[in-house]
Amino acid sequence: MSEEQIKNLEAQFEARIARDEKIEPKDWMPEKYRKTHIRQMSQHAHSEIVGMLPEGNWITRAPSLRRKVALLAKVQDEAGHGLYLYSATETLGISRDELYEQLHTGKAKYSSIFNYPTVTWADMGAIGWLVDGAAIINQVPLCSTSYGPYARAMIRVCKEESFHQRQGFEIMIKLAEGTSEQKEMAQDALNRWWWPSLMMLGPTDSESVHTEQSMKWKLKRKSNDDLRQQFIDQTVPQAELIGLTIPDPDLKWNEERQSYDFGEINWDEFWQVVKGHGPCNKERMKARVGAWERGEWVRDAAMAYAEKQQTRKEKRAI
Numbered sequence: 081m082s083e084e085q086i087k088n089l090e091a092q093f094e095a096r097i098a099r100d101e102k103i104e105p106k107d108w109m110p111e112k113y114r115k116t117h118i119r120q121m122s123q124h125a126h127s128e129i130v131g132m133l134p135e136g137n138w139i140t141r142a143p144s145l146r147r148k149v150a151l152l153a154k155v156q157d158e159a160g161h162g163l164y165l166y167s168a169t170e171t172l173g174i175s176r177d178e179l180y181e182q183l184h185t186g187k188a189k190y191s192s193i194f195n196y197p198t199v200t201w202a203d204m205g206a207i208g209w210l211v212d213g214a215a216i217i218n219q220v221p222l223c224s225t226s227y228g229p230y231a232r233a234m235i236r237v238c239k240e241e242s243f244h245q246r247q248g249f250e251i252m253i254k255l256a257e258g259t260s261e262q263k264e265m266a267q268d269a270l271n272r273w274w275w276p277s278l279m280m281l282g283p284t285d286s287e288s289v290h291t292e293q294s295m296k297w298k299l300k301r302k303s304n305d306d307l308r309q310q311f312i313d314q315t316v317p318q319a320e321l322i323g324l325t326i327p328d329p330d331l332k333w334n335e336e337r338q339s340y341d342f343g344e345i346n347w348d349e350f351w352q353v354v355k356g357h358g359p360c361n362k363e364r365m366k367a368r369v370g371a372w373e374r375g376e377w378v379r380d381a382a383m384a385y386a387e388k389q390q391t392r393k394e395k396r397a398i
């Protein structure tokens with residue numbers, strides 16, 4: 081294709097984005113658009129799959145049958161989200177095997193938040209309330225993202241995230257209303273998950289390398305800092321409602337901005353976790369790679385069965 085033809089295609093593509101049209105898998109798209117989407121969507125899929133691990137840790141120890149059923153359903157939803165997102169990413173011309181390989185070799189990232197340990201039952205409440213709460217704020221704008229398969233996957237994901245957030249908040253309400261030990265447990269979980277939840281929304285806008293381009297392509301609809309502020313403004317009154325204290329001495333309502341001012345985020349900690357040195361990075365990767373290796377016989381058996389069925393079909397056709 082000549083340079084002139086590519087320029088024309090690019091101009092048509094930009095015009096479609098400006099008109100808020102969805103870009104579909106077979107449409108022409110700039111190579112950088114395709115790669116950026118593979119990066120973000122696959123990291124999102126990996127986050128859902130790795131995100132099952134901290135909660136999976138508590139399924140056998142949920143305090144009642146009702147709690148166990150809800151947690152099990154939530155973790156299953158996360159597997160479903162990972163699978164839609166992998167399928168949506170495959171429409172961009174990358175295989176599932178390549179995506180797994182990128183995760184297992186550490187080439188692809190997954191959300192920093194899932195590298196923290198879940199040490200008490202209250203952590204299930206804090207994850208649902210804060211982590212899923214932050215996820216909804218980040219993901220609702222993604223329902224109108226420009227790439228069709230991603231936008232459609234996100235509509236269903238967001239509906240389910242809403243149930244996850246309520247499930248977590250309800251655990252926190254019950255603990256906060258419970259005995260002094262239970263309330264302490266809830267406060268301790270909030271203390272440990274608050275700052276990592278703020279970090280989850282990504283580096284500050286001045287440090288974010290992809291925001292500018294992703295906003296132009298309408299992959300991202302809001303910047304990391306705007307989402308973080310929205311999350312804080314939404315969550316602080318919820319903590320007040322259940323009598324818990326946000327662990328930030330600098331948190332203060334700013335009348336002029338009609339928003340909360342908040343303290344300094346420890347970005348060194350964030351980058352350490354992103355680079356693989358968080359409290360559970362090694363454990364999480366070991367669990368994923370181990371599951372992949374232990375599942376090899378299942379994949380082989382499924383392939384052998386599919387081949388056998390195909391041969392039978394071919395013989396019948398003759």
Ligand code: BYC
Binds near residue numbers: 132189193212290294
């Ligand atoms: N953790 O330029 P930036 C869930 C990386 S799943 C690790 O701002 P971007 C859930 C970033 O990738 C939650 N890495 O990037 C599941 C980039 O590195 P690369 C996951 C992070 O893409 C189970 C570099 O830092 N949600 O909700 O414009 C249970 C510079 O950042 C993180 C999604 O994936 C991080 N937190 O913005 C419960 C949503 N933040 O790629 C809940 C979709 C940044 O150049 N993703 N990095 O090597 C997004 O919305 C965006 O990708 C982000 C980052 C806002 C996360």
